[in-house]
Amino acid sequence: MTSSPSTPASSLLELSDRCTLNALAAGTLQPISTEKIVLNDGGFDFSVRWVSSLERKNAARVEAVTRRTPDFNPFLPPEPTLTVAPLGPDHLAVLNKYPVIERHLLIITRHFEAQTAPLKVADFSALAQVMQAHGGLGFYNGGTVAGSSQPHKHLQWVPSTGSLPGFTRTLGADTLIGENPTLPWRHRFVRLEAKVWTASADAGEQLHADFVRACTALEMPFSAEPMPPYNLLLTRDWLLVVPRSQEKIDDISVNALGFAGSLFVRRKEQIEQLRAHGPLALLTAVAQRRP
Incomplete structure (x- = not known):
């Protein structure tokens, strides 16, 4: 890990790949091998992954991911071989120890903040450092009910965007904030201006403001501590932004990736x-049904 206060976003994936090779060699990075199919529901494609039957050791890894031990914090401090780079003064980029998707990064706070604490400008600024250069999908599980397995605040990033573009296809070019009427759960989309992703943009301020707009439209407090899931x-x-009602249905847990069309069993x-049951019905059950 470099000692500089921040890392050029253009070099982050190079650092991540180098860190991945070292962590694999050290045995601290333990990917979960999966098989995948695509299910179509309501005209939307859902990618469904399950633990590969060829590698039973992955079952233990899944158990480690989902087991919740309140007195254990793997991010304080993070394992050195999994630590990629600093992202500003308050955050670090860390490899997901048990990734299902390659190049899965966790963006953790250097000091403890609860996963149920409100997101701040600094949190969005750290995530924007990754997305300004590399696009992809950023996401956050706001508490246990929303699919988080760790109590220490961490945003996440993966290179792919799943089915989220399909969910936004009915939103017109002039839509700044709205919802897809074909989705049966409560949610709010906010269109992001292209200037957010320019190098000179104060992306954290702009993204936080858009987050506040979505929360306000959903009548969900954006600064409560703890936040609702x-x-x-x-x-x-x-x-x-998708308000949640429960973590799982029939032992199928759902985190933010489910609302990007990516499910794991x-x-x-x-x-x-x-x-x-249908992926849409599953998401509706763990979210909040629209009136």
């Missing part, structure tokens, strides 16, 4: 369960 998703085009037999 919610998921945040962010591409270069849209910001999405522990066992292959749960796929038929999900196919019968």
Whole structure:
């Protein structure tokens, strides 16, 4: 890890890839091998991954990811071999120890803040450092009910955006804030201005302001401590906030990635369960049904 207060965003993935190789060699990075199918529901494609039957050791890794131990904090301090780079004075980029998606980064606070604490300008500034150069999908699980397994505040980033662009296709070019009427759960999209992603932009301020707009439209407090459970998703085009009601249905847990069209099940037999129930119904059950 470099000692500079921040890292040029253009070099972050290079540092991440180098860190990945070192962490794999050291055994501290333990990817979870998965198999994948695509389910279509309501005209939307959902990517469904499950633990590979060829590697039973992955079951133990999934258990480690989902087990909640309030007295253990893997981010204070993070493992040195998983630490990629600083992102400003308040955050670090760290590899996800048990990634399902390659180049999965965690953006953690250097000092403890609760995952249920309100998101600040500094949090968005740290995430923007990654997304200004590399796009992808940023997301946040606001508390246990929203799918978070760690109590220490951490945003996340993955290179792919899943089905989120499909969810926004009915939103017109003139829509600044709105909802997709075909989605049965409460949510709010906010269109992001292109200037947010310019090098000179004060991206943290602008993204936080857009987050406040989404929360206000949902009549959800944006500065409460603790915050009510919610998921945040962010591409270069849209910001999405989804209030949550519960973490899982029938032992299928959902985090923010579910609302980008990416679902994960522990066992292959749960796929038929999900196919019968339907991904949209699952998301509606864990979110809040629209009136």
